Amino acid sequence: GQNIDQPTEMTATEGAIVQINCTYQTSGFNGLFWYQQHAGEAPTFLSYNVLDGLEEKGRFSSFLSRSKGYSYLLLKELQMKDSASYLCAPGGGNTGKLIFGQGTTLQVKP
Amino acid sequence: ETGVTQSPTHLIKTRGQQVTLRCSSQSGHNTVSWYQQALGQGPQFIFQYYREEENGRGNFPPRFSGLQFPNYSSELNVNALELDDSALYLCASSPGMRGGPSGELFFGEGSRLTVL
Secondary structure, eight states: OOEEEOOSEEEEETTOOEEEEEEEEOSSOOOEEEEEEOTTSOOEEEEEEOSSEEEEETTEEEEEETTTTEEEEEEOSOOGGGOEEEEEEEOOSSTTSOOOOOOEEEEEEO | OOOOEEEOSEEEEOTTOOEEEEEEOOTTOOEEEEEEEOTTSOOEEEEEEETTEEEEEOSOOTTEEEEEOTTSOEEEEEOSOOGGGOEEEEEEEESSTTOSTTSOOEEOOOEEEEEO
16 A cells, blocks of 8 residues: 655745655655645646656755655755645656645745 | 546535436546535545556545546545535546656646535
């Protein structure tokens, strides 16, 4: 089965850095996705880690440790528009069958 | 390039009724996955269609069924609606079962179903 754990809510200040953690237990692991979802909108793809280590993409970075079943999403230079839900999703070979965590709602304050 | 479109965007049904939700996949995509997202939760996988065939199903009862058409658009049908079926139903397409260039799915804006 699958078990995914991420914090329900986080609050941070504009301009700061925030790290959103995700731990997982899953069978058939083949990589981990992060998606961003603004309230009332569709999830949008942020990152995909298949190997251990840090992947950097602009203000967003994602880290994966397969042996520890652990990932985090790092958001730098926070902006108000980063207020959204962040969904962790470990995937198998068929990346259309994702198992999502409950999501972490991030609120960025001025 | 047109993205994933879903219809209707909002609808209200009563318990016991049936509903059909529609999804047009992004141009060039032959794979469609459906997800149910309850308020405050992450999306839950319902099933996937690849080239008109069901290709995997999540933990949903048989009253959740679907179709994919030759143009790769898709329908989700739910019979005998229950109150707990109230949710956002998301359709996601991809150019194959392994997703886009980075393995990603492309989601539509969803259909919000309320069951009274």
